[in-house]
Amino acid sequence: MSDLDPRLSDKSVFPDPTYKETVLKPLFDGAKTHHVDGFRRIDRAHLVMLVETGILDHAQASAIAGALEAIDRDVDPAQLVYTGEVEDFFFLIEKELKSRLGADIAGRLHTARSRNDIDHTLFKLGLKERIDALIAKAQNLLEAMIRAAEREKATLIVAYTHGQPAQPSTFGHYLSAAIEVLIRDIERFAEARKIVNLSPMGAAAITTSGFPINRERVAELLGFAAPLRNSYSCIAASDYITSTYSSIELMFIHLGRLIQDFQFWTSFEVGQMYVPNAFVQISSIMPQKRNPVPIEHMRHLSSQTMGRARTVLDVIHNTPFTDMNDSEGETQQMGYEAFASASRVLDLLAAFIEAVRIDPARVQDNIRRSCITITELADSLVRIEDLSFRQAHEIAATVAKAVVAKGGGLAKDGYEPFLEAFKHATGKEPSFDRAKFEELVSPEYFVRIRDRTGGPAEKPMADALAHYKATAQAFVAQTAKQSADEANAARALNEKFQTLVETR
Structure with a gap:
């Protein structure tokens, strides 16, 4: 018996019970959860196109339209249980059409299309909806960050490099750096949406069809910008998926770095960011603890999203x-989980940034203890005393070492070491007094004099904020246009479809 062609003795019936439970049922449940509206729109748009091109006559199309409407009314997808009687959700709709119209009329809806082009169109419709929702949340975060940067444009912070205090800056300047990254992330997402926004319908299995279909019309009715040109690309190119999820991955790599800084800034030892009680959880055993747990949730949810x-x-x-x-x-269904966790992070981060404040006392103390304004002393010696930067740097380093050894601060304890170091290096007295020295080593002066493009001083910050606001407004206008286009397409499809229903 083992030498016989197995096809001659195959009495099995589709679907195998294990295949049904492990593959077909999960796919069916996913489709009924995520893609019912997409199936409905594709069926209706394809039907309108078939009658407009004369591939179906009006009576046939009207009968199919009425049956599709009856299916929508009679079948509740949420109540469906997969039995294996049909392969998937697509064939369920076809079965329902046959029960109402008979095989001849029902089967005509599938003229000039395939599950190949249907599936990729379905997935693109699902992605567009999710991309638009996520971009809207990213724009909300962007606007929250711009408001915070405006509010905190003069609020001093300690900026870190290599995990160590480096220079004074402002919270607004710091946020501006993150704003620029988020703007680029939104732009990448918008470019990904352009790839998603091209319709595969009409490609059929691979090569389009010999029927006189109108791919442009179906794309228009479904709210796509245009058909994806090459029909092989419609069913083979998955760059609409990779561009979308690459954009998500990058956005949450970048936001995760910002969130990690907030974790560091709120530590007891640094303490330059104050988190309000509304975002603080208490310890169940240690009564003194204020745990800014939302930061941890944002951090691990960003990692989950990226993963x-x-x-x-x-x-x-x-x-x-x-x-x-x-x-x-x-x-596709697995990818939707990335959108879900991404949405949670964007909402929470926007609320968090609106709420937190910088603790000025801790900032001033950290600046004092770390001597991070010493760079400006070196720069000022070059400008005022005409020293080389290397010589000025050596003088400033000597001053910093003396102040740190004493456990003091530059303004209070740095002038005498400065006089000694300056005289030792140059053989003369400096041209400015203690009051000028204290100004040069103050964090306010450090920020104020850094007024080049991109710096934290008032003028470059005002220019930057104006640019960010204009960019955010352009994003809003673009989103509004996309929403209007989608609504117009949905309205046009509904009107054309209802015309078929009403003229049965």
């Missing part, structure tokens, strides 16, 4: 350039 996005990219890696399950239902 989920990376997983989607890894799934697509080294796959063939063809239609494939690797880029379809289960991968």
Whole structure:
């Protein structure tokens, strides 16, 4: 018996029970959860196109339209339980059409299309909706950060390099750096959306169709900017997926770094950021503790988001350039988890940045103890005393060592060491007195004199904030246009479809 062709003795019936439970049922449950509206829109847009191009006559199209409307009314996807009677949600709708119209009329809806182009169109519709929602949340975070940067543009902080106090800056200047990264992240996301916003419908299985279909019309009715031009690309190119999840991955790598700084800034030893009670949890055993736990949640949720996005990219890696399950239902559903955790971070971070404040007393003490204004003393010696920077740097370093050894601060304890170091290095007295010295080593002067493009002083900060506000407004206008385009497409599709229903 083992030498017989197995096809001759195959009495099995699809689906195998294990295949049903491990693959078909999860896919069906995912489709009924995530893609019902997409299926509905695709069926209706394709039907409108078929009748407009004369591929179906009006009576046939009207009958199908009425049946589709009845299915929407009679079938509650949330109540469906997968039985294996049909392969997937697509075939369930086809089965329902046949029960209402008969095989001949029901089968005509599938003229000139395939599950290949349907699936990728379905996934793009789902991604567009999620991308738009996430971009809106990112824009909300951007606006919160701009407001905070405006509010804190003169608020001194300690800026760190290599984990050590480096120079004074302002919280507004720090946030501005993060704002610029977020703007670029939103722009990357917007570019990814442009790739998603091209319709695969009409590619059919691979090569389009011999029927006189109008791909542009279906794209218009579904709210896409245009058809994706090459039909093979419609079913094989997964760059709409990789561009989307690359954008998510990058955004949350970048936000995670900001969040990590906030964790460091709120530590007891640094303490330059104060977190209000509304964002603080108490210890169950240690009554003195104020735990800014939301920062930890943002940090690990950002990591989860990045990891989920990376997983989607890894799934697509080294796959063939063809239609494939690797880029379809289960991968799409897995990717939606990245959007879910991303949304949580964006909402929480926007609220957090609005609420936190800088503790000026801790900042001043940290500046005093770390001597981080000493760079400006060296710079000023070059400008005022005409020293080389290296000589000025050596004088300033000597002063800093003396002040740190004493446990003091530059303004109070640095002038005498400065006089000694300056005279030793130059053989003369400096041209300025103690009052000028105290000004030169103050954090306010340090910030004020750094007025070049991109610096923390008042003028460059005002210019930067004006630019950020204009960019945020442009994002809002772009989002509003996209929303209007989507609404217009949905309205046009509904009107055309209802015309078919009403003329049965």
